[in-house]
Amino acid sequence: MPLYFGxxxxxxxxxxxxxxxxxxxxxxxxxxxxxxxxxxxFLKLTGISYDDYNTGACYISYFLTPATVCLAIxxxxxxxxxxxxxxxxxxxxTVGVAGSVLSVFLMSMLFRLEHVLYVSLLxxxxxxxxxxxxxxxxxxxxTLTVVSIIITGILGNITADAWFKLVGIKHPIAKGLAxxxxxxxxxxxxxxxxxxVEGAMSSLSIAVAGLMTVVAAPLMAGLI
Amino acid sequence: xxxxxxxxxxxxxxxxxxxxxxxxxxxxxxxxxxxxxxLGLLCCGMVKLSDVLTTxxxxxxxxxxxxIPAAVGLMEQFEMLREILVPLVLITVxxxxxxxxxxxxxxxxxxxxxxxxEQ
Numbered sequence: 001m002p003l004y005f006g007x008x009x010x011x012x013x014x015x016x017x018x019x020x021x022x023x024x025x026x027x028x029x030x031x032x033x034x035x036x037x038x039x040x041x042f043l044k045l046t047g048i049s050y051d052d053y054n055t056g057a058c059y060i061s062y063f064l065t066p067a068t069v070c071l072a073i074x075x076x077x078x079x080x081x082x083x084x085x086x087x088x089x090x091x092x093x094t095v096g097v098a099g100s101v102l103s104v105f106l107m108s109m110l111f112r113l114e115h116v117l118y119v120s121l122l123x124x125x126x127x128x129x130x131x132x133x134x135x136x137x138x139x140x141x142x143t144l145t146v147v148s149i150i151i152t153g154i155l156g157n158i159t160a161d162a163w164f165k166l167v168g169i170k171h172p173i174a175k176g177l178a179x180x181x182x183x184x185x186x187x188x189x190x191x192x193x194x195x196x197v198e199g200a201m202s203s204l205s206i207a208v209a210g211l212m213t214v215v216a217a218p219l220m221a222g223l224i
Numbered sequence: 225x226x227x228x229x230x231x232x233x234x235x236x237x238x239x240x241x242x243x244x245x246x247x248x249x250x251x252x253x254x255x256x257x258x259x260x261x262x263l264g265l266l267c268c269g270m271v272k273l274s275d276v277l278t279t280x281x282x283x284x285x286x287x288x289x290x291x292i293p294a295a296v297g298l299m300e301q302f303e304m305l306r307e308i309l310v311p312l313v314l315i316t317v318x319x320x321x322x323x324x325x326x327x328x329x330x331x332x333x334x335x336x337x338x339x340x341x342e343q
Contacts, residue, residue, distance in 0.1 A: 010292040032288045036295040043299060050300050057293040063283065064290040066238040068255025070280035072262035076273065088334040096327030103319040111311035121315055125323050128291045133253025143297035144305075148312065150295070152320050163321065169328035171335050178328035182320050205327075211256065218251045 001048070006057030013038040027158045030186060033150055068129040075207040081200055082208075085173060092174070093205055096181035097212040100125045101220045108224055118224040120144040122217045124152050127184040130210035138221040149184065156183025157190040176201025181209040230279025233271055237261050 016038060017031030043053055082089055101122055108118040120140035123131035128149050135145035160179055169175055172195055179191040180202035191202035241258030265271040298305065305312070 006293065010296075011289060014289055014292065032291060032295075035292055036298070039292060039296045040299045043296070050297060053296065054293055057296070060290050061293050063286070065241065065253075065255045065258065066234045067283040067287045067290060068253070069234055069237050069241065069258035069262050070276070070283045071255075072259045072266065073273070073276065073280040073284070075259075076263055076266045079267075085335075088331050091334055092327045092331035095330040096323050099326040100319055100323045103322045104315055107311070107315045107318065111315070113308070113311060117308060117312075121312070124316060125320065129287065130253060130256060132291075132294065133255055134251070137251030137253060141301070142294050143301060144312075146291055146295040147298055148316050150291075151313075151316050155317060155320050156324065159321075160324065163324055164328065167325050167329070169325075169332060171332050173335055174328045174331035177331045178324045181327040182323035207259075211259075214252055214256050221251075 001052045001055065003056040003059075006053045006055065007060055009039055009042060009053075010035065010057050010060060013042070027190075028154065030150065030154050030157075033154065036147075036150075064129055064132065068133070071127070071129065071207055071210075074203055078200055078204045082204055085201075088173060089177065089201075089204065089208065092177050093181050093208050093212060096178070096205075097125075097209055097216055100182075101213070101216050105220055105223060113224070115221075115224050116140060117144070119217070119221045121148055122220060123213055124148040125182055125184065126210040126213045127206050130214065134214060134217045138217060150186070153183045153186025156187035160187065160190055161194075172197040173201050177205050180205025184209075227279045227282070230276045233276055234262075234279055234283070237265075 013035040014031055017029070017034030020034055021029045021031055043050065104118070104121050104124065108121065116139065119138040120135050122138065123134040123145060126134070126149070128146055131145055131149050132142050135142050156179060160183070164175055169178060175194060176191050176198035179187040179198065184206050188199065188202040188206060192199035237258045238254070240261055241254040244257040245252065245254035262271065262276070266273060
C-alpha cells in the first residue's frame with residue numbers, strides 16, 4: 001500500500017464532507033463525521049485493512065501534539081475577555097466540568113461500564129486534541145473517545161438553540177460558556193452563528209474546560 | 225520561508241512538552257504542557273504573536289484531519305460498540321444536556337448578581 005494512500009483518502013473524504021455540508025446545509029452532516037464514515041465505508045468495500053490504511057495515515061496524527069500547543073494562540077487572543085469576566089468564566093466552567101465528569105461517572109456506575117470504557121468517556125465534552133491525550137493517559141480507548149467527542153459536539157451544535165430557550169438561558173456570555181464547555185469546537189461553530197460575544201466566550205471555554213478536565217479526569221479515573 | 229521561524233518555535237515547544245510528559249509522573253498530555261509553555265512565552269513577550277500566527281493558524285485549520293485516523297479505528301471495534309451502544313449514546317446525550325444547563329445557569333447567576341451590584 002502506498003504510504004500516501006491513508007493520508008490522501010483521509011483528506012479527500014474530509015473535502016467531500018465539506019462539500020456535502022455546503023451543498024445540503026444540514027448540521028448533522030459534520031464534515032469530520034462524514035469523513036470518518038466515508039473512510040470506514042471505503043476500507044470495508046475495498047477490503048483494505050485498518051492497519052494498511054494506518055501505516056500512512058498515522059503520520060497525520062503526529063501533528064496533533066504541535067496543533068494542541070497552538071491552541072495557546074486563540075487563548076492568548078482572548079485573555080482580555082477572560083480577565084474581564086474572570087469570576088463568571090471560571091465558576092461556570094468549573095461547575096460545567098464537574099457536571100460533565102460526575103454525570104459520566106454516575107451513569108457509568110448505573111450501566112456497570114468497565115473502567116476502560118468509563119475513562120474513554122470522561123473527556124467527552126472537551127476538544128478532541130486534549131481529550132485524546134486525557135483518554136490515553138487514563139488508559140482509555142482513544143477511538144471511542146474521539147467518537148463520543150464528535151457526537152457530543154454535533155448534538156450540542158444542533159440542540160443548543162432550543163435547549164437554551166427551554167431552560168431559560170438568555171445571556172450571550174452564559175450561552176457562549178455553555179456551548180464551549182459542553183460541545184467544544186463543534187459547539188463553538190454554532191456559538192459563532194449566535195453572535196460575536198457567544199463565539200468568543202465559547203472558544204475561550206474550549207481551552208479552559210479542556211485544561212480543567214486534564215486535572216479532573218485523573219482524579220475521577222480511579223473511581224471505577 | 226515565512227513558516228520557518230514558526231515551525232521551529234512550535235516544534236521546539238512540542239519537544240519540551242514531550243519531555244515534561246515523560247519526566248513528570250502526572251497524566252498531563254504533552255500538548256497541554258506545550259500549550260502552557262507557548263502561552264507563557266507569548267505573555268512575557270519572548271515569543272511574538274506574529275512569530276507563530278501563520279504556522280499556528282495552519283495547524284489549527286488542519287486539526288480536524290488529525291482526528292480521522294484514530295476515529296477510523298472504530299471499524300476494528302464494531303463488535304464492542306454494538307454491545308455498549310445504548311449506554312454509550314445515553315451517557316453522551318444526557319451528560320451533554322447537563323453540562324450545557326449547569327454551565328449556562330451558573331454563568332447567568334454570577335452575571336445577574338454582578339449586574340445588580342452595579343445598579
